[in-house]
Amino acid sequence: MVTNFSFPDNREQCFQQLYKFAEKPDWRKGMSVWKNVFSFPEEPIQEVKALNNDYCKPRPDIDLKRMKLTSQIIDNIPEGILPQHLKKKRQPEEEQTNAEINSAVTDTTVESEEDSSEKQRVQASGPKFRISCNRTGTNHNFGSSEAARQFGGAVNEMFGWPVDLSCFELEILLYIDTEFVYVGVCLTREPLFKRNLTNFGRTNLRSTICYNMVRLAAPQPGEVIVDPLCGGATIPMEGSLTYSKVLHLGGDNFGQAVKRSRDNIDYLVKKGKSMPIDVAQWDAARLPLRNQCVDIIVSDLPFGKRIGSKGDNRVLYYNSLLEMARITRTGTGRAVLLTHDRNSMMRNIKRVHTLWKSATSRTINIGGLSAVIYILHRTALLFDPNLKIASKTHKKPSEPGEF
């Protein structure tokens, strides 16, 4: 990973930067891991050639749209009818060594290998590869496909691997952000974020995010983790698959959600996974748990967009924070809460500041929404008599809370 990879304004210089960049990553290490994961028979890196060209010059007369026309159609059209400019095209096509012309042009993941005229014919051996490039940020003056092309050209030059965009064995990912660039080797064929879920609900947190949220709470053996608003129980499930020395509990007030949780858990238990997890149906504002019996709370609070509403959130966050404080052990207890609705959250954290002390908060991108994970620590105060559960209906003036 390279930080502070600032792109110069000139487009050609960007290309050069990306081309040269292909030399920088530690390929041997990456390839040895990849080789182990995929049991590739031979050593992928045979010989490494130095990059001597400036960058992969994109051929001025090839543009991707035209390429769509040239591949199959041209071969079938009889010579006489073929227009002049396309006739000439056919010659260079055959000379090209490894170019795969992908007729489906997409924004982010096209890589086409180019042969600039001074390049030698590279002996193609080793794993078939492709480059996928993902970009975030708006101030780049090149496209993802061009970036992938530069990088791929360099890799092909260095190692001599053949390019194959569809039947590839090795996928290299190039992530370009506004500030930094990193290169990764793809180790799994399917994305990891949908693992373990069978019954999907209206809003499911990615399994990878669930795992990391539980990790943020740093569970110790013998602790109890509760998700009072678990939905499909994705967070307790991810937690119990990794942290088996901890008890994971989840609960939701919605019957369908609880049924979904049961399905998800049963499916994994049938596959033979050992999971110390349990699910109940309860109201997060009135948790049926004893005082001080839980150590950690990890939860994905309703954002107020698909589930609930901003108005509901103001009351819900307050009530659930109070209930969470009641059931969590003082001093050592902690909470990791994810939400998009910053206003409701910040306001309510201030209200309950005698019970929960705010530690760090991290911004995270959930499907385009800029959400925040709040990490809270339980203070030593057992309960605050000034803070009472707010009732939703305003018929009675003040309902005394239970502690």
Place this chain on the structure above:
Amino acid sequence: MKLITHNMLTSKGIKNVKEGFPLKIQADEVKNVDIDFDREFISRMIPKLDWNALTFAAQCVGHQEDLPDTLPEGYENDDDLLKKLHHILLEVEVINGCLECPETQRKFPISNGIPNMLLNEDEV
């Protein structure tokens, strides 16, 4: 619902209930699952459990004879006891039945392994 969860459930949300603990289990259908035995987990959980509630629950479910009435000293080294506890706490699951509040006798149904602890408007 596992018995370790039952050890933490209370019906204190209901109006006029002082303790609401422990809930009485009426188990119509019970199932055994396989969970990997972990000594450290069980030994660390024991001080957090309410032992009387646990023996009470074990009695309701039919595993009464396995547990002693009081927690013996030096339980960390008693592998036999730890294994029995592991079985009762994690591996015995109540699939159908209900939980009963000791003070109001209000029944919370358990269906498909999930206890429904939601309260009605008038009970709050």
